[in-house]
Amino acid sequence: MDKKRTLIDVIADSRLIHTILSIIIGFLVGAIFLAVMKIPVGEAYGMLFKSIFSNTKNLSYCIVYGTPYIVVGLSVAFSFRTGVFNIGAEGQFVMGSLAACVVGILCGSLPKILLIPLCFLAAAVAGAIWGVIVGFLKNKWGINEVLSMIMFNWIAFYLSNFIADFPAIHNEGTAEATRTVSDNARTLLPAGLIEKFNLCPTANWGILVAVILTVVVYFVIEKTTLGYELKAVGFNKSAAEYGGISVNRSILTALAISGALAGLGGALQLLGMGGRISIFTSQEGFGFAGIVVALIGVSQPFGVLLAGLFYGALTYGGGKLNLVKAPTQVVDIIVGTVVFFIAISSIFGAIRYLKKSPQKGGSKS
Amino acid sequence: MTAIINELGVILYATLLYTPPLLFAALGSCFSEVSGVVNIGMEGMMTAGAFSGCVVAHFTGNPWIGFLCGGLAGALFGMLHALATVRLGADQTISGTAINFLAPGVAVMMAKALFNSTDTIPLMPAAKIPLLFKGAFDTTTVFGTFLKNVFTNYATTYLVFIAVIVVWFIFYKTRFGLRMRACGEHPQACETLGINVLRTRFLCVTISGFMAGLGGACVTMAITNQFRPISIVGQGFIAIAAVIFGKFRPQGAMLGCLLFGFCTGLKVVLGNSNIVSAQLISMIPYVVTVIVLILFVGKSHVPAANGKPFVKSK
Numbered sequence: 001m002d003k004k005r006t007l008i009d010v011i012a013d014s015r016l017i018h019t020i021l022s023i024i025i026g027f028l029v030g031a032i033f034l035a036v037m038k039i040p041v042g043e044a045y046g047m048l049f050k051s052i053f054s055n056t057k058n059l060s061y062c063i064v065y066g067t068p069y070i071v072v073g074l075s076v077a078f079s080f081r082t083g084v085f086n087i088g089a090e091g092q093f094v095m096g097s098l099a100a101c102v103v104g105i106l107c108g109s110l111p112k113i114l115l116i117p118l119c120f121l122a123a124a125v126a127g128a129i130w131g132v133i134v135g136f137l138k139n140k141w142g143i144n145e146v147l148s149m150i151m152f153n154w155i156a157f158y159l160s161n162f163i164a165d166f167p168a169i170h171n172e173g174t175a176e177a178t179r180t181v182s183d184n185a186r187t188l189l190p191a192g193l194i195e196k197f198n199l200c201p202t203a204n205w206g207i208l209v210a211v212i213l214t215v216v217v218y219f220v221i222e223k224t225t226l227g228y229e230l231k232a233v234g235f236n237k238s239a240a241e242y243g244g245i246s247v248n249r250s251i252l253t254a255l256a257i258s259g260a261l262a263g264l265g266g267a268l269q270l271l272g273m274g275g276r277i278s279i280f281t282s283q284e285g286f287g288f289a290g291i292v293v294a295l296i297g298v299s300q301p302f303g304v305l306l307a308g309l310f311y312g313a314l315t316y317g318g319g320k321l322n323l324v325k326a327p328t329q330v331v332d333i334i335v336g337t338v339v340f341f342i343a344i345s346s347i348f349g350a351i352r353y354l355k356k357s358p359q360k361g362g363s364k365s
Numbered sequence: 366m367t368a369i370i371n372e373l374g375v376i377l378y379a380t381l382l383y384t385p386p387l388l389f390a391a392l393g394s395c396f397s398e399v400s401g402v403v404n405i406g407m408e409g410m411m412t413a414g415a416f417s418g419c420v421v422a423h424f425t426g427n428p429w430i431g432f433l434c435g436g437l438a439g440a441l442f443g444m445l446h447a448l449a450t451v452r453l454g455a456d457q458t459i460s461g462t463a464i465n466f467l468a469p470g471v472a473v474m475m476a477k478a479l480f481n482s483t484d485t486i487p488l489m490p491a492a493k494i495p496l497l498f499k500g501a502f503d504t505t506t507v508f509g510t511f512l513k514n515v516f517t518n519y520a521t522t523y524l525v526f527i528a529v530i531v532v533w534f535i536f537y538k539t540r541f542g543l544r545m546r547a548c549g550e551h552p553q554a555c556e557t558l559g560i561n562v563l564r565t566r567f568l569c570v571t572i573s574g575f576m577a578g579l580g581g582a583c584v585t586m587a588i589t590n591q592f593r594p595i596s597i598v599g600q601g602f603i604a605i606a607a608v609i610f611g612k613f614r615p616q617g618a619m620l621g622c623l624l625f626g627f628c629t630g631l632k633v634v635l636g637n638s639n640i641v642s643a644q645l646i647s648m649i650p651y652v653v654t655v656i657v658l659i660l661f662v663g664k665s666h667v668p669a670a671n672g673k674p675f676v677k678s679k
Contacts, residue, residue: 033471037478085458087405087602143658144667147609150602151651158651162644282598292466295459327477332470340445340463343455 012349015298021348022341023310030334034326044326051320052313060199063207066312068093068269070210072290073308074217075127075261077299081221082254083234088149089262090287091156092130096123096263097270098160100185101178101277104270105169108182115184120209120267127263130156131255139248145255153287161279176279187271204272211305213261218301220257230254262287289315295339311335367507372634374514379630381518384622385525386411386583390604391611391618392525392532393439393576398613399536400569401549401670403457406446406464407577408601414439414578416472419485419585419592422492428586432494432521435582436575442468443574447567454674465601473594485585485592494519494587519587528576532615545569549668552675562675577601610654612666624657625650 011017031041052062072089079086086092099122107115130152137143164170169178187204188194194203221227232240233250241247265286270277293311297303318331390407397404404410418435422428442464449455449463473483480486498517503509536542544560548569552562584600585592603625610624611617628650635646 033474037474137655137659141659143655144609147606147658148655150599150606151655154599154651155648158644158648162642162648165642165644282595288462288465291462295462327474329470329473329477332466333474336463336465336467336470338463339459339466340449343459343463344449344453346454 008352012352015345018345018348019296019298019303019338019342022338022345025341026334026336026338029337030330033333034330037327039324039326043324044321044330047320047324047326048314048317052317056198057200058316060197060203062313062316063309064200064202064204064273064312065316066309067204067206067210067272068265068286069289069293069311069315070207070305070308071213071265071268072262072286073293073297073304073311074213074301075258075265076287076290076294077297077301077304078217078221078261079254079258080294080299081234082230082250082258083237084145084251084254084258086131086149086255086258086262087146087291088131088134088152088287089258089265089290090283090285091149091153092127092259092262093266093269093286093290094153094156094160094284095126095130096266097274097277098156098163098266099123099126099263100267100270101181102163102169104181104185105179108184110184112184115182116187116271119181119185119271120264123263123267123270124260125263127266128256128260130263131259132252135252135255138251153283157280157283160277164277164279171276178277180275181271185271186275187268202273206268206272209264209268210308213264214301214305217261221301226253262290265290292335292339295342298342370507370511371514374511376627376630376634377515378518379633380623380627381515381522382588382626383629384626385519385521386580386588386600387604387607387625388525388619388622389521389528389580389583390577390601391580391607391622392528392615393443393573393580394604394608395532395536395573395611395613395615395618396545396569396576397573398608398671399549399668400545400566401552401668401673401675402447402450402566402570403461403672404443404446404570404573405458405461405605406442406468406601407461407573407604408597408599409461409464409466409468410439410442410446410574410577411581411584411601411604412472412597413442413468414581415585415596416476416485416581416592417578418582419488419590420475420479422488422586423486426489426492428492428494431492431586432579432582435586436578439578439581440571440575443571443577444567446574447570450674451563451566451570454676457672457674469594469597472592476592483594488586488590492586493590494521494583496520497523519583521583521587525583526619529615529619536615541565546668548675549670552670556677563677566675577604580604606654609667610658613668621654624654628653 034041034044051058072093075089076086100119103119103122134145134148134152137148138145164178171177171179187206189203189205229245230250232245233247237247289311293307294304297307314331318328321328390411394404394407414435417438418431421434422431446460446464449460450457476483476485496517497520502513504513545565547555548562548565555562581597584596607621608618610621632646632649
């Protein structure tokens with residue numbers, strides 16, 4: 001490369017810029033749909049941004065919403081990097097929040113310093129088991145992992161509903177939900193702090209856990225032998241096998257780590273926000289949100305951190321859109337468009353050909 | 366004895382009622398997967414079909430125009446997926462995930478624009494998919510009642526089994542079917558033989574969207590009679606699962622869908638009794654699938670070039 005890199009080259013090559021462009025296009029497409037529905041675009045987007053950035057309370061809501069998305073996103077990103085597609089994060093998330101909930105209720109008398117780690121541990125183990133089962137089925141009987149993950153998502157969903165109905169943990173009142181976990185299990189910030197900074201009532205220090213996990217995942221993927229082996233298997237199974245890496249064991253390890261992360265996401269959501277498990281009629285979709293977050297963050301841990309916050313903010317802000325009679329679903333359209341343009345981001349690379357004469361392009365790299 | 370036969374009839378009825386949405390989508394998915402394109406956006410395409418079919422039937426009063434439009438709406442998103450994955454070399458999983466967000470977003474937003482609610486207005490009986498063989502059976506006998514219970518079913522139920530035969534014929538008895546399967550196994554070899562891989566795949570993905578749309582329309586036009594945001598919850602993924610279960614063959618996918626349909630039917634019938642927890646009964650289809658896979662199916666052969674973008678050599 002002896003030529004000077006022009007601005008066009010930078011735009012054509014940078015994945016960060018592709019993502020930013022995709023986000024801009026996402027908002028444009030959302031605006032078009034709003035305009036077609038004769039909803040004032042400025043008013044709707046104004047509301048969206050106001051309910052995200054206007055004060056510390058809203059900002060803290062966005063972070064609280066984003067926390068579980070970050071960690072589920074890390075789970076999916078980790079699986080992408082290691083060559084498995086963890087479409088089962090949904091089920092692992094549910095198992096994680098179920099485990100945290102059961103421990104948080106039944107061991108409620110333990111002190112905070114013991115109970116919270118215990119809840120996280122239970123959630124990580126539950127999520128990891130849910131991931132490993134799928135890997136085991138694949139290794140032992142050759143059962144396609146995508147297929148069994150879809151099954152185990154639903155099994156987890158109904159299992160959670162079933163267990164939430166047990167008298168030992170079920171709510172005494174009429175609500176179709178479990179009891180709230182013990183206060184000792186909650187990760188909420190002290191009430192004084194919430195008051196002082198005018199944060200949302202569910203402000204919790206889960207975001208710290210999410211940031212720590214981001215760093216840990218980055219470190220494991222990029223800096224350890226384990227991460228190298230897992231990536232090698234993801235990149236080329238036969239070559240990894242030839243290089244002396246056990247492919248079957250690597251797949252199990254990758255699924256265990258990915259499952260544990262999704263399970264932790266469930267615990268963060270439960271101990272931070274919900275505090276209890278409700279009996280649902282359909283899946284909540286945290287796992288699928290995690291896929292989107294991983295994709296927007298291009299499977300890089302720190303990218304996922306930002307993407308999780310972005311998704312959390314959009315979810316929270318989108319919920320306020322009905323105040324100006326704009327449909328919440330515009331957020332889905334924005335997110336879907338962003339992901340779609342990330343998928344076809346190679347078209348951004350094509351802009352360099354607009355500038356150069358086509359017959360003597362020459363520089364393909 | 367009579368009661369058991371009647372119950373059995375109801376379970377079989379429910380099986381035939383819940384199978385078509387899955388089966389239409391699964392047949393579509395066969396086209397896409399076999400030609401080498403993973404279509405994880407089935408869920409979104411089904412939602413598009415569920416919405417469009419119901420809305421068009423509502424405004425035209427004609428179920429068949431609605432049903433067809435459901436398919437076309439699915440095909441539209443199928444083309445979007447094809448454009449991204451076949452023409453622009455996009456990652457197939459990413460593009461499919463995008464469609465699973467886009468299509469339901471657009472559908473619910475349009476529902477709000479048209480009906481001022483996320484749910485559409487329930488269809489008039491004339492605009493629903495018609496029931497066939499109504500009053501064709503002698504209900505005075507036990508056997509006649511059984512036949513009536515099972516076979517007085519929506520027209521889509523009969524249509525979907527005809528579709529299985531047609532799709533099977535296309536797959537294994539036509540030149541297009543052979544080329545399509547070859548594209549999923551070894552696209553480079555196809556290209557050297559003068560088969561247009563990109564065009565074949567584009568067509569197959571569009572067909573998969575069309576069939577998914579028909580499946581979605583079955584849900585809102587036969588099983589229920591209105592579109593709601595929760596009309597399609599997971600059926601698209603179950604359809605994909607059925608295809609993997611059926612080893613990427615239309616007849617295998619049919620068995621997979623019938624298994625799910627049967628378990629759903631069992632759930633509906635048993636769910637009315639209070640013997641076992643409804644949650645555990647709901648788990649049956651998924652547990653049974655895993656068990657059947659372990660015992661009878663095992664490893665499935667995934668088309669060799671499945672999921673890999675094909676770049677035409679210059």
